[in-house]
Amino acid sequence: MDKGRKITINDVARLSGVSKGTVDRVLHNRGEVSKESRDRVLRVIDELGYRPNIYASLLASRRQHKIICVIPEYMPGEFWELTERGLVKGGEYAADYGIEVKTVKYDQYDLESFQQACSRTLEERPSGVIIAPLFRTETFRFVSELKSRGIVYMYIDSKLEDDSYLAYFGMPMYQSGYLCADLLTDGRKVRKVHVIRIARDKKGLSDPTVTRRAGFMDYMSEHYPETEIENVFIDPKDASAVRSGLDRLFSEEPDPHKYLVMFNSRVHLVADYLREHGIVTCRVVGFDVLERNLTALKDGFVQLLIGQHADSRTEDAVVAMTEWLLLHKPIARKDNYTQMDILNRYNCDYYLQQ
Amino acid sequence: MDKGRKITINDVARLSGVSKGTVDRVLHNRGEVSKESRDRVLRVIDELGYRPNIYASLLASRRQHKIICVIPEYMPGEFWELTERGLVKGGEYAADYGIEVKTVKYDQYDLESFQQACSRTLEERPSGVIIAPLFRTETFRFVSELKSRGIVYMYIDSKLEDDSYLAYFGMPMYQSGYLCADLLTDGRKVRKVHVIRIARDKKGLSDPTVTRRAGFMDYMSEHYPETEIENVFIDPKDASAVRSGLDRLFSEEPDPHKYLVMFNSRVHLVADYLREHGIVTCRVVGFDVLERNLTALKDGFVQLLIGQHADSRTEDAVVAMTEWLLLHKPIARKDNYTQMDILNRYNCDYYLQQ
DNA sequence: AAATTTTCCGTGACCGTTCACGGAAATATG
DNA sequence: CATATTTCCGTGAACGGTCACGGAAAATTT
Numbered sequence: 001m002d003k004g005r006k007i008t009i010n011d012v013a014r015l016s017g018v019s020k021g022t023v024d025r026v027l028h029n030r031g032e033v034s035k036e037s038r039d040r041v042l043r044v045i046d047e048l049g050y051r052p053n054i055y056a057s058l059l060a061s062r063r064q065h066k067i068i069c070v071i072p073e074y075m076p077g078e079f080w081e082l083t084e085r086g087l088v089k090g091g092e093y094a095a096d097y098g099i100e101v102k103t104v105k106y107d108q109y110d111l112e113s114f115q116q117a118c119s120r121t122l123e124e125r126p127s128g129v130i131i132a133p134l135f136r137t138e139t140f141r142f143v144s145e146l147k148s149r150g151i152v153y154m155y156i157d158s159k160l161e162d163d164s165y166l167a168y169f170g171m172p173m174y175q176s177g178y179l180c181a182d183l184l185t186d187g188r189k190v191r192k193v194h195v196i197r198i199a200r201d202k203k204g205l206s207d208p209t210v211t212r213r214a215g216f217m218d219y220m221s222e223h224y225p226e227t228e229i230e231n232v233f234i235d236p237k238d239a240s241a242v243r244s245g246l247d248r249l250f251s252e253e254p255d256p257h258k259y260l261v262m263f264n265s266r267v268h269l270v271a272d273y274l275r276e277h278g279i280v281t282c283r284v285v286g287f288d289v290l291e292r293n294l295t296a297l298k299d300g301f302v303q304l305l306i307g308q309h310a311d312s313r314t315e316d317a318v319v320a321m322t323e324w325l326l327l328h329k330p331i332a333r334k335d336n337y338t339q340m341d342i343l344n345r346y347n348c349d350y351y352l353q354q
Numbered sequence: 355m356d357k358g359r360k361i362t363i364n365d366v367a368r369l370s371g372v373s374k375g376t377v378d379r380v381l382h383n384r385g386e387v388s389k390e391s392r393d394r395v396l397r398v399i400d401e402l403g404y405r406p407n408i409y410a411s412l413l414a415s416r417r418q419h420k421i422i423c424v425i426p427e428y429m430p431g432e433f434w435e436l437t438e439r440g441l442v443k444g445g446e447y448a449a450d451y452g453i454e455v456k457t458v459k460y461d462q463y464d465l466e467s468f469q470q471a472c473s474r475t476l477e478e479r480p481s482g483v484i485i486a487p488l489f490r491t492e493t494f495r496f497v498s499e500l501k502s503r504g505i506v507y508m509y510i511d512s513k514l515e516d517d518s519y520l521a522y523f524g525m526p527m528y529q530s531g532y533l534c535a536d537l538l539t540d541g542r543k544v545r546k547v548h549v550i551r552i553a554r555d556k557k558g559l560s561d562p563t564v565t566r567r568a569g570f571m572d573y574m575s576e577h578y579p580e581t582e583i584e585n586v587f588i589d590p591k592d593a594s595a596v597r598s599g600l601d602r603l604f605s606e607e608p609d610p611h612k613y614l615v616m617f618n619s620r621v622h623l624v625a626d627y628l629r630e631h632g633i634v635t636c637r638v639v640g641f642d643v644l645e646r647n648l649t650a651l652k653d654g655f656v657q658l659l660i661g662q663h664a665d666s667r668t669e670d671a672v673v674a675m676t677e678w679l680l681l682h683k684p685i686a687r688k689d690n691y692t693q694m695d696i697l698n699r700y701n702c703d704y705y706l707q708q
Numbered sequence: 709a710a711a712t713t714t715t716c717c718g719t720g721a722c723c724g725t726t727c728a729c730g731g732a733a734a735t736a737t738g
Numbered sequence: 739c740a741t742a743t744t745t746c747c748g749t750g751a752a753c754g755g756t757c758a759c760g761g762a763a764a765a766t767t768t
Binding site for chain 2: 059339344346347349350351
């Protein structure tokens, strides 16, 4: 394909008997071209295998793009920090192309704050939006507004069922629960499993871990229908409530050899309890590669973590959107289910440095 | 940093009282600039926070770069196919920058063919070389030749101990063996483990799986010193020899509940035997995500695979070298140990589509 | 048929670099 | 001091696109 000189827009223009202005109009669907010319140009482009020089294009183009990413605010070390880290990396990439990437955050427990985030986003007049849709109804409203304004958008983490989104990057939630059950039971017949859950009032919140739990339950009933599954609810915001919840669990049930699982990223809460009480007899499986979870993994209080490279996932989203905005490069795959990484103490060290 | 208009080379020129030509000379250390001018320009660049526009730069620059990748030739479905797939993807990226990426292949069992590959590579006059160094001594000779010609190079898959390489992308071999042992034994006391190995005459060949085996053995002697480890040698090129080798194994040892492991990518050979004989009682762990290994995994003849995304690894190498050649962007990390992915039948589906 | 509108297209300035070329000034040489 | 050489620097034409502008030709209206 690389036969000496590069093929330029002028080559295309000459061979199709028009000017480069017309070729440019065809390339960008800017109209004002007769069907005949258009077809001729298209054919020549195809024959020559012409590919525009993106540098020349970027250099000459005066457009300014902005990508806004709408995610929940977080405390250091929490799950969403990973997401934003990927955003920053993607932002560096985009900056090379003169694209600005900004984050707009909202309180994931406060609908109004999400609405404010949405309107702030619109004020920024972005070319594209990347959104983690925790509030279903409100997100629907938001994306239809985006659509009407011609702003493209992508989902990360979880997605809604509309089909105007450009792409989705996230974990296959159901399968992650299924996998989790397989890893927890590990081929052994287990009498009882404890699911540690977070008690929260959820009005209008779409909780992705619901799907994950469904996958888990299905695996269990398919493979071990006789295993008892007990829910333990704790309040993550109240350390003493966590402790008392687990205290009750460990005092009521004499068997120290428990199977514990958590479907959100807070398995370190359980690990901390185990560490405090010197309990090393449990099999614990959790999700997401947070610093604190990793420590628990290395120290043996958590046996396995299921990771998803939340950072490179958002980075991928930013990159994909950048290329879409700039080069109109088609999105390779609309639904991108990230791989589920199984981490134990022997392979986790090589996970973060990717 | 983005205060309205971008700062251009003309701004720098004006403020330091020289022409853009001089600024350009300073920027690229092309000499022919007096010390005073140079200092002045440098200071203005610093004050203004000037960053060259890479598009304009790339557009105007007439240099032609070529990257050659030297890897073993392979049959469809073999390990090195993955590597080349990443090369192709990286090549598409590089093509956007006007960089050509070519592969030069050699017979990994034939030293002479490797030497030929090396000289063919030199003939191409590449700017950079990416090499999978299976022949130690000869590779040393080759890279020192590259060095003397000012050609940069990177290692993939495994690396040698010189320190002029620009970067290395590969799996942590020792740790992968360690991990493998942990996965194979799975917390259970195992009486005996069978290591299926390939019999080959290796003259001057540096076999990376040696290191992997060392990691495996160390884990075993640290955790299960009493476990017996037996080597079974087979010849992968001779199907009947594979069969007879495994026949002997399964006839001599009555216990059908065996623990089998293979350190190269050919665990599918074992799986095929098991499938043929309907043996589903073994625990089998292997390496690398080949199509045939995946099938074996899904069908339950292999329990776990350790993967390394060999494709995106080479892609990373090409991308890193592209950015190095073009923008002199420093290599983020010299030694890039790819993560070790643990695959079972429940998460392998999401692995390939990355 | 003249006037108006629409459709379609070519032209050329511009984006921010790179680099060959040529020349002025400074320095060295005879 | 004249000449040759070196040092240093400015100039301007690319590079391959984008896009505003203006105008010719065709279609429509009056």
